[in-house]
Amino acid sequence: MTGTTGSETRRDFLELATASAVAGSLTGIAAASAGQDLPQKPRKRIAIITTLWAYLRHGQHIGDRFLVGYPWEGDWHEPEVEVVSAFVAQRPTDADRRIREKEFGFPQGDLAPSRAREFGFTLHKTIAGALRCGGKQLAVDGVVIIAEHGEYPYNDKGQHLYPRAKFFAEVVDVFRRDGRAVPVFNDKHLSYSFEKARAMVATGQELGFPMLAGSSLPVTWRMPEMEVPYGARIEEALTISSGTSLDSAGFHALEAMQCLVERRRGGETGIRRVQAIEGPAVWQALEKKRWSHELMARALSRADLVEGITLIDARTQDLAAPGVLEKIVPKPQAVLIEYRDGLKATLLMLRGAIGNYTAAVRLDENDRILSTKFLLPPEPNVAYSACLAHHIERMIVSGVANYPVERTLLVSGLLEAAHDSRASGHRRLKTPHLDVNYRSPLASQYCRT
């Protein structure tokens, strides 16, 4: 299956060395673990294609999981994949390094070269080079694209123009030329452009390789554990984000909500209209009951990073009481979403009120409301990315994505539409292009073990 590169012997040696290094780092803790044994069968070979491999950037904290392993089900999981090559587009800028040195208290820089040395993989100057491991043919079993962070421009709408579609195009160009395709993971939204994102998914279908994409939020722990019963009728959904960036935090929150609502009766059929509002218009919309006050109260109640009066004298506070949010959230934003099947959903961005991502869903069944918080364990461990790494690894090992890439496609388009609405004077935009149909998996995919 794997293409030969003429350096098979060296690579075998490196595989052995890396496997031993990983195993050796674990045996000290528990002799009882299986960590001492070398894997029975050769591990799947992966290439990491990233914008930046710097401390606590996505490239590092997701990429490292495949080098050093990660916690899973109460044990330290040794990845069943092996990083054999990487392409890293940028190095941290001097300004960024200085800021982060202050933040973390130790020198910051490009970690890719030292990782490559220690873990025995090769850095390549091109994406094609990384995928072919310096040879002439595709020589990996999976590709992990992490194009988040780095110096990239913004467009007039405020979207960060990360080169995800470009990276992906270079990846599939290798697939096409070499007549073979392997699973691809894409971190966060597929692209800032729905058109590009849709083309990416179409290419995946055309070439028949599994694709997985998106945020950690759909797969991280929920507090409390909560899932929408499969096939439930949903009347309304609402999600709250503490972030201020519609492009970044908005994506996480919208995808977290999407993984709940996609389980509704009839499955996902797309989005009809999107409107983004901000500032006082948000409070006017609240007054006009553009979203359910009760759903908002339920979602707010799930927060455990609470701001407002709690920051002043530690008092607990009903954030949903009349007039409270207006006082403590200086720059509210909202995205109002109408799905094609009539479902109404809302994203509220309420920096100043809470510091969490939460959601609430009203089922059409005795008016039952479900709500939860998407747990984001703190830096430096950011343990949520272990949940994501698990699903990436499963796809590459099994060849099957645990959840549909169409979820991320729809959310990418929804996010672009929200930016369009904001840029066009907060108009309510029709989104006939967002006719994305898919079925969510029956089994829950979030972390419960």
Add this chain to the structure above:
Amino acid sequence: MKRRRIAAIVTEYRRYSHAQHILDRYLFGYSWDGRHHVPDAELVSLYTDQRPKGELSRDRQKLVPSLTIYPTIAETLCRGGKTLDVDGVLLIGEHGDYPFNKKGQHLYPRYEFFQQIVEVFRRSGRSVPVFNDKHLSWKWDWAREMVETSRELDFPLLAGSSLPVTRRIPQIDMPLGSRVEEAMCVAVGGVDGYDIHALEAMQSMVERRRGGETGVDWIHAVRGTDAILKALDAGSFDRGGWDPALFRACLCRSHRLQPPRRGFNHTLPTTAELHGLLTDKDNSNTPVLYRYQHSDGLKMSMLLIEGIVHDFTFAARLTNQPRPLSLQMFLSPREICNFFNPLTNATEQLFRERRAPYPIERTLLTTGLTAAGIESLFRKQTLLKTPHLDIHYRPTKSSTYWRN
């Protein structure tokens, strides 16, 4: 229906004191079952033993005029009258300027407050439920007396830490009737403050084992980097350490595991790296280990190891189970400290149902273990027999940790 009226007897009501966390929840509500919940019991009277600069009791009284502050515990319970005039008592004797004894125990006046409370009960010929925050007392004899008094005067007594009732990751409990061979808690903090939290966390899990609780035979506490490194290298409980599989599981359940290597955000430390972290000159914390054995043979290790982790995790080896049962007892961040939500709710349940939602014997045992652990440290870290800890009880059938 008339709201039940609650009196609070506290050491101090300042920002981040336990009294602030619990009483503010009575006054202003808290998140429960996905709603902002306001207790159906009303905090009507308050005694604050100390008033440090910037304390909040008078501010709270202004915000909630139905709350009255009295100068004595008796007046607080009688609300200015001659006999008991409340339906429940919150005794929160944590934080405040109180002396330490030579063993390092903080001499919070919980027993003394309790005595004044039951004096009112006796005088009034009537008793109401009492909640005591954290361990019952620093002194074992007093703790036992408190439980005996509650039985004599026939009032429900609830006590302990928020650790047993807080959220868990994952959301699991020890299956009732499990055969547990060895258990471990890896946590943070120091003796006579955080040991009780870790002991309560462990006890709330292992009390569900087959046969229920039968008490503890002995305890051996050690302190300091060298002692902990020796235990770390021992390789088993019988050789003076712990089952490495349990320690590993605890570290894997941590979400705040100290990275041993710069530039790596999350790795499982090797033994050599653990040695490095523990001997790091920047790590000024003193690690502590309490090892003890229940009379049915269950082996326990409580490790407070700041600088390695910054959270509370638990693991247990169950008979014939290939992997440990493990979890994290979740402590939400400061400011709001939502782990006080389930604890406050347990006190509400105590007052509403006039029945403790979980047995006081748990906290009696952990109080005894805390005192015995400190005693063991004080007696040059020797093993102490604990025949007095022959405490037998059965756990609640249903789980009592926060799931809604």
